[in-house]
């Protein structure tokens with residue numbers, strides 16, 4: 001199957017890296033666990049969503065200090081590829097941050113088959129992926145209308161306020177949990193590109 005993996009909030013803890021910049025810019029200190037809904041930072045600081053995204057892009061420039069969400073992310077993606085899945089990293093972000101994401105993926109030796117950057121106007125679910133692992137609560141309703149795709153919602157404080165999920169959306173605690181779930185599903189399409197070693 002084609003598996004799409006989000007970056008911010010799934011592979012990288014980009015909110016943790018951006019919040020100090022938010023504090024420097026607005027004077028408001030926010031802890032990651034306080035972000036209990038998607039627009040929390042904008043609602044609390046008055047910062048526009050666009051500005052927050054720019055600050056996150058700025059945080060990515062210091063890619064060597066961008067924290068990883070789980071120490072096992074490289075191993076998780078390796079497991080998928082060895083089972084014959086095609087892994088696409090799918091991320092929506094500022095164009096200026098594209099190269100820093102590539103450098104960060106290399107720094108952490110995170111394997112993937114291809115890398116899809118979108119700059120905001122294209123829905124991630126339009127890409128040819130069967131399962132998307134993402135933390136955004138914004139994508140849940142849309143996923144509910146595309147019944148042949150599965151969204152594995154990576155648990156984060158900003159998506160916990162969503163308690164009713166469509167049948168093709170499942171909450172997973174971690175990326176490792178998402179991979180465990182995917183590996184328990186029957187392999188669609190059959191032929192393995194990356195044979196089990």
Ligand SMILES: [Mg+2]
Nearest residue numbers: 006008009135
């Ligand atoms: Mg994300």
